[in-house]
Ligand SMILES: *[C@@H]1O[C@H](CO)[C@@H](O)[C@H](O)[C@H]1NC(C)=O
């Protein structure tokens with residue numbers, strides 16, 4: 135009898151799973167294609183940046199400090215390798231996105247005058263990608279795209295923290311009021327040379343994805359959809375143009391605190 139009731143329970147569990155799976159359609163949409171093309175460009179840009187420098191013991195000794203410089207070189211090479219893996223992950227998920235095309239980009243890179251400036255830019259770009267992928271996760275309704283972006287954000291945050299902690303001993307503050315920064319796509323595409331923006335380097339090869347649900351207001355701790363009136367394709371350009379101001383200013387506050 136006990137045995138029988140376990141079998142009944144298994145049937146119920148199986149039924150619940152299959153009806154949950156069929157009750158909604160979680161296929162990637164053209165909106166996800168835009169998010170993935172944007173994600174691909176950011177990943178590809180950072181990989182291309184790393185290709186422009188030669189990692190060697192001199193670079194490693196700058197970032198080594200207490201670690202041995204051969205360990206530091208190993209870590210830097212590991213970071214470049216992991217960044218290649220992120221591009222591959224984007225490519226694999228993109229194969230499910232309708233009409234995905236790798237944008238064709240002509241990047242410009244900031245002047246790297248020496249090892250010191252290479253490390254500064256590597257830190258800035260890793261931080262920017264971490265925040266950009268957190269921000270992009272607010273622009274999808276697909277579990278698979280959200281999963282990819284969460285993983286990429288964690289990967290780049292780890293890289294940024296390691297590089298940053300080599301060159302700045304004060305990375306975390308006890309009086310901080312914000313979690314790790316998050317940047318809306320419109321802010322990431324702004325043409326400044328500050329952390330959080332890459333527009334200067336991307337040559338306008340991708341545009342900001344539009345939020346399918348309204349305007350995402352990014353705060354220091356969480357983000358809210360503040361308006362659903364703009365949802366839907368016909369009015370989404372309105373949402374797109376109002377996103378920059380709200381998200382960028384909210385993020386700037388979060389970043390500077
Ligand atoms: C889910 O939606 C996509 C695109 O909107 C469509 O191609 C696909 O056939 C749908 N799948 C199911 C199981 O309804």
Ligand SMILES: *[C@@H]1O[C@H](CO)[C@@H](O)[C@H](O)[C@H]1NC(C)=O
Pocket residue numbers: 186187188189190191192193248249252
């Ligand atoms: C090491 O790499 C840096 C940056 O790519 C470069 O400026 C430097 O000249 C290289 N040093 C040696 C010894 O190759």
Ligand SMILES: *[C@@H]1O[C@H](CO)[C@@H](O)[C@H](O)[C@H]1NC(C)=O
Pocket residue numbers: 211214215218
């Ligand atoms: C990363 O990918 C580039 C281009 O595909 C390749 O040239 C490079 O060797 C790879 N680097 C690592 C560390 O995997």
Ligand SMILES: *[C@@H]1O[C@H](CO)[C@@H](O)[C@H](O)[C@H]1NC(C)=O
Pocket residue numbers: 199299300301302303304
């Ligand atoms: C690493 O060493 C450099 C140069 O010696 C120094 O300026 C920097 O503060 C050190 N960084 C840390 C995190 O100790």
Ligand SMILES: *[C@@H]1O[C@H](CO)[C@@H](O)[C@H](O)[C@H]1NC(C)=O
Pocket residue numbers: 302303304305306307
């Ligand atoms: C070091 O990190 C702290 C805390 O994040 C930041 O306020 C400061 O500007 C950083 N300094 C440098 C030289 O990057």
Ligand SMILES: *[C@@H]1O[C@H](CO)[C@@H](O)[C@H](O)[C@H]1NC(C)=O
Pocket residue numbers: 307309
């Ligand atoms: C947080 O603490 C640091 C040093 O402990 C200080 O320089 C900074 O002004 C403080 N920030 C705020 C917002 O209180």
Ligand SMILES: *[C@@H]1O[C@H](CO)[C@@H](O)[C@H](O)[C@H]1NC(C)=O
Pocket residue numbers: 244327
């Ligand atoms: C960033 O841009 C400003 C103004 O465009 C310029 O003055 C500054 O030198 C740039 N900083 C770097 C590190 O390139």
Ligand SMILES: *[C@@H]1O[C@H](CO)[C@@H](O)[C@H](O)[C@H]1NC(C)=O
Pocket residue numbers: 351352353354356357358
């Ligand atoms: C999100 O909504 C909560 C609850 O209404 C509010 O406290 C918070 O300030 C909002 N945050 C942003 C970034 O709009």
